[in-house]
Amino acid sequence: MSVTRRYREAWEGFWREAPEEPGAVFWDAEPALTIGPHLALFEPYLADPALPLVDLGCGNGTQTRYLADRFPRVLGADLSAAALEHARRADPAGRAAYRRLDAADKGATQALHAELGDSNVYVRGVLHQCEPDARQDLVDGTATLAGARGRVFLVEPSQAAKQVLTGLASGPDGPPAKLAPVFRHGIAPGEVADDAVPAHLRAAGLTVLARGELPLVTTEYRPDGTRIELPSTWLVAGRAA
Numbered sequence: 001m002s003v004t005r006r007y008r009e010a011w012e013g014f015w016r017e018a019p020e021e022p023g024a025v026f027w028d029a030e031p032a033l034t035i036g037p038h039l040a041l042f043e044p045y046l047a048d049p050a051l052p053l054v055d056l057g058c059g060n061g062t063q064t065r066y067l068a069d070r071f072p073r074v075l076g077a078d079l080s081a082a083a084l085e086h087a088r089r090a091d092p093a094g095r096a097a098y099r100r101l102d103a104a105d106k107g108a109t110q111a112l113h114a115e116l117g118d119s120n121v122y123v124r125g126v127l128h129q130c131e132p133d134a135r136q137d138l139v140d141g142t143a144t145l146a147g148a149r150g151r152v153f154l155v156e157p158s159q160a161a162k163q164v165l166t167g168l169a170s171g172p173d174g175p176p177a178k179l180a181p182v183f184r185h186g187i188a189p190g191e192v193a194d195d196a197v198p199a200h201l202r203a204a205g206l207t208v209l210a211r212g213e214l215p216l217v218t219t220e221y222r223p224d225g226t227r228i229e230l231p232s233t234w235l236v237a238g239r240a241a
Helices: 005-017 035-045 062-068 081-089 106-116 132-146 159-169 180-184 196-203
Strands: 053-056 074-078 097-100 120-124 151-157 207-221 227-238
Touching: 005 081, 005 180, 035 062, 035 120, 035 151, 035 207, 035 227, 053 062, 053 132, 062 074, 062 120, 074 081, 081 097, 106 132, 120 132, 132 151, 132 196, 151 159, 151 196, 151 207, 159 227, 196 207, 196 227
Parallel strands: 053 074, 053 120, 074 097, 120 151
Antiparallel strands: 151 227, 207 227
16 A cells, blocks of 8 residues: 555645755754664664665655765665655755655565665654554565565654653643654554554564664754753664564
């Protein structure tokens, strides 16, 4: 299957309105605080670092550009054409390539795998935003991109993050300025049970090689000046040898 039209249009609307400046989007934290720590966990499990690396759900490409400085071939893939326009404008030198992709569409991921071959795949905070019926399809598509030799690094807000987000949204002044557009466009974060994430990976034919917990850093701050962080779970997965 593929994602619904409503879901696709929600993301297009969000990214059409998103400001260009760095850090303006709730989850668009600087790479030193996001992909940097994730790579330190991911790289030891790469069977072949020379494989293409796909940043799945790349958004405006902040993390993609960081990856492009460290891997020979990097592709940022996203459902939203508007997001990819942001990414290309922010990358005039073309350090990475960018591609529109519905990763829940089996035919689309198979076609991309046929083009790239096996790839390492980075997926940050995408699964919980998916419509529930599309989550397994998205993980299946991720496994297709990884193929036999690629590795997947998937990080998702944990169940405990929902309480943090609910508290932020229900404050007397409403949600923080950078979180408000997410709710306004109908893409409010959903809850994925902690044990559902490895189950999705196993159902896609992947073996969980490592997992742990790490705060997911955002670009928003509390009234006391502390940065908002969400509890998250990370997993590395790949095909069994």
